[in-house]
Amino acid sequence: MTAVTTVIPIATQGSGPTTAAPRPIVRNDVGLDPVVAQGPALLAGIAQGPGLQAHRHRVGPVPRPSADKLVKLAREVDLRGRGGAGFPAAIKLASAHRRKAVVVVNASEGEPASRKDAALMALAPHVVLDGAAVVAHALGTREVHIVVPSEVPSIRVGVEKALHARAADGERLKWELHDAAPRFVAGEASAVLELLAGRENLPVTTWAPQAISGHRRRPTLLSNAETFAHLGHLARVGSDGYAAFGTAAEPGTTLLTLRGDGWDPVVREVAYGTPLADILTASEMGQPLLLGGYHGTWLKPAQMKALNVSRADIAETGATLGAGVVLPLSQGWCPLVRTTALVDYLAGQSARRCGPCRNGLPAMAGALRDLVHRGGPVAPVGELCGLVAGRGACAHPDGTARLVTSMLTRFPEEVDLHSLGECRGGRDEVFA
Amino acid sequence: MSHTLAVDWPACKAHGICAEILPEVVSLDQWGFPIVHEPVTRDLLDLARSTVKACPTLALRLTQRPKRH
Numbered sequence: 001m002t003a004v005t006t007v008i009p010i011a012t013q014g015s016g017p018t019t020a021a022p023r024p025i026v027r028n029d030v031g032l033d034p035v036v037a038q039g040p041a042l043l044a045g046i047a048q049g050p051g052l053q054a055h056r057h058r059v060g061p062v063p064r065p066s067a068d069k070l071v072k073l074a075r076e077v078d079l080r081g082r083g084g085a086g087f088p089a090a091i092k093l094a095s096a097h098r099r100k101a102v103v104v105v106n107a108s109e110g111e112p113a114s115r116k117d118a119a120l121m122a123l124a125p126h127v128v129l130d131g132a133a134v135v136a137h138a139l140g141t142r143e144v145h146i147v148v149p150s151e152v153p154s155i156r157v158g159v160e161k162a163l164h165a166r167a168a169d170g171e172r173l174k175w176e177l178h179d180a181a182p183r184f185v186a187g188e189a190s191a192v193l194e195l196l197a198g199r200e201n202l203p204v205t206t207w208a209p210q211a212i213s214g215h216r217r218r219p220t221l222l223s224n225a226e227t228f229a230h231l232g233h234l235a236r237v238g239s240d241g242y243a244a245f246g247t248a249a250e251p252g253t254t255l256l257t258l259r260g261d262g263w264d265p266v267v268r269e270v271a272y273g274t275p276l277a278d279i280l281t282a283s284e285m286g287q288p289l290l291l292g293g294y295h296g297t298w299l300k301p302a303q304m305k306a307l308n309v310s311r312a313d314i315a316e317t318g319a320t321l322g323a324g325v326v327l328p329l330s331q332g333w334c335p336l337v338r339t340t341a342l343v344d345y346l347a348g349q350s351a352r353r354c355g356p357c358r359n360g361l362p363a364m365a366g367a368l369r370d371l372v373h374r375g376g377p378v379a380p381v382g383e384l385c386g387l388v389a390g391r392g393a394c395a396h397p398d399g400t401a402r403l404v405t406s407m408l409t410r411f412p413e414e415v416d417l418h419s420l421g422e423c424r425g426g427r428d429e430v431f432a
Numbered sequence: 433m434s435h436t437l438a439v440d441w442p443a444c445k446a447h448g449i450c451a452e453i454l455p456e457v458v459s460l461d462q463w464g465f466p467i468v469h470e471p472v473t474r475d476l477l478d479l480a481r482s483t484v485k486a487c488p489t490l491a492l493r494l495t496q497r498p499k500r501h
Contacts (some may be wrong), residue, residue: 205440207493352442355465387461393441 038425039269052165055126076239083224095211096221101139107225108187113260119267125162131232184349201393245271268331284328292322295399297406360388375421443491
């Protein structure tokens with residue numbers, strides 16, 4: 001077992017040779033396969049393929065730390081959930097460590113601009129499954145559910161293959177696969193538990209955290225697939241080994257999907273503390289950036305200049321990394337036009353169960369279209385953002401309001417221009 | 433410990449009875465769905481309990497902390 005110490009650089013914008021073989025996985029919205037680069041920790045073995053034998057040869061057997069030990073490790077490296085909310089993994093583990101616990105691996109990835117879970121499941125399934133096995137052993141359960149995206153059948157096939165190999169290798173866990181509905185809100189935790197219960201895969205109101213009362217009211221450790229991959233890696237290398245990458249305050253790595261819904265999609269594993277400038281091209285650094293996905297926050301180039309991939313640094317700009325979705329605005333695009341298109345999509349993705357979301361999101365999309373394309377007033381847009389936030393079973397209205405609010409606060413000059421019926425498009429000087 | 437009125441949003445069908453009984457705490461948005469303005473003060477607790485019982489779809493709960501986890 002050898003430690004990989006450097007990130008293998010990848011070519012961006014289609015220029016120059018790549019050192020890691022580009023490994024296409026699943027097509028994105030515009031029919032392009034994201035390129036997945038070899039990474040320092042979770043994606044270290046993708047060049048050897050997704051097979052179990054190569055994986056075991058590289059990392060050895062599944063480690064079996066106790067629950068207390070695993071909680072301690074997660075606390076030492078301040079491991080956060082990678083589904084978007086960034087909840088501390090140690091707290092979740094400790095809460096779920098009770099009788100009859102259930103483990104749920106959420107790889108449904110309903111966000112169209114995110115491809116990192118698909119990349120993990122397709123290219124390094126055993127990294128995730130090892131993590132799930134570590135957690136199951138620690139919590140004293142054999143029941144593990146895996147939620148895969150139904151719109152990408154190849155992922156289910158790959159995971160089934162991986163599970164067969166593990167069973168043949170003597171692993172005694174009860175794995176169960178579930179197909180998530182192909183929609184934005186299907187991956188939300190309560191929606192996933194509805195799916196497991198055999199009901200429609202949509203969010204419902206929850207009165208207690210899943211770790212306390214989840215699947216069949218049992219303590220349920222439901223986390224994003226990447227979180228399990230990190231837990232498995234952490235259990236294997238320990239907190240010192242885990243801290244081989246990243247900063248003292250934020251050890252470890254994180255997966256990013258760059259331009260996930262665009263023309264040049266890339267999935268990369270980067271160490272915390274990596275400068276944004278090392279990830280994006282020079283021209284992308286001069287453009288506004290939508291960080292954290294469709295529920296994310298706009299950043300202006302001035303805020304991006306010295307920014308690192310770090311939860312603390314990003315929080316200072318008022319944004320969050322979310323599930324690691326990084327969407328630079330294409331040259332020549334107007335951020336308001338882009339936001340309007342996204343809000344149209346998000347309004348259509350409402351489960352239409354909660355009144356404020358069912359009514360408020362289409363109204364917000366309409367008010368935004370009015371402002372951006374017809375020189376309408378700004379005030380209704382902001383009012384609707386305030387009206388929908390916090391009023392739903394899931395955070396879909398909150399996330400949509402966050403996106404729109406960041407557009408209003410980051411591009412006030414553009415907003416004024418649009419309300420006069422003008423648009424400067426994406427000319428560079430606008431955003432400096 | 434302060435109480436607050438929590439809404440089961442998928443269950444709420446905008447009957448608006450909560451805003452009738454407890455206008456001090458609840459108002460309605462333009463579509464008739466409740467906006468819970470503030471925590472339920474001690475003197476309003478009994479009225480809040482009646483509001484919870486009066487909801488035709490049982491979409492309200494009196495909780496002791498903010499709803500979201």
